[in-house]
Amino acid sequence: MLDIPAELKYAASHEWMRLEADGTVTVGITHHAQELLGDLVFVELPKVGTTLAKDEQAGVVESVKAASDVYAPIAGEIVAINGELESAPEIANTEPYTGGWFFRLKPANVADLDSMLSAEDYARELGA
Template identity: 70%
Template sequence: MSKAPAELKYVETHEWLRLEADGSVTIGITDHAQELLGDVVYVELPAVGSVLAKDAQAGVVESVKAASDVYAPIAGEVVAINDELVGAPETVNADPYGAAWFFRIKPADASVLDGLMSADDYLGQIGA
């Protein structure tokens, strides 16, 4: 059964978002996404300093089953990436909402977070 922490926001492409105290937004993939992928073996992340448009490809996650794009759920500048994830991609399977965050973005417009899905909405969408 997929989990979706209530304090996060979600998008249809299975990314989660967490607003940080400094105004940046941390982004990762959901528990449901990692379950569908299976054992993750490779993660490609965006470059720090790159400016991403909403819904632009921001990275790639590969598993023993498939490769899947990771999208920027909001527009903004990448201010940090999770370097540890590149060396230990299996962390995505073990801790998708914690240690396996993908990147942090400085949003072009933080108010867009208000229009994203709640945990209940997301779980309803995936039929959980």
């Protein structure tokens, strides 16, 4: 059974997004992505204050198997990063949708979330 929380939005590049009460959007990698990568050993996060375009590289994750870019699924300014991942990247393996979030951004246009994949659409993308 795939772990795809229904309340989140998804990008085909395997990032998830959660709209927070303050209007920011929390971004992380999906359970599927961390499973494909394997045990994470390094995470590079964007700098707070950086403005990213949709689909622009926001960071890097490295595992025992591979390295992969993390993208900004929507445009916006980075307002927070999960510094815990820098010393404990494995949190993204064990808690991909909670403690393993990567960054929060202030969206350039919150309506961009409407064009992201629903949990059902993301499951179809994965062939489930």
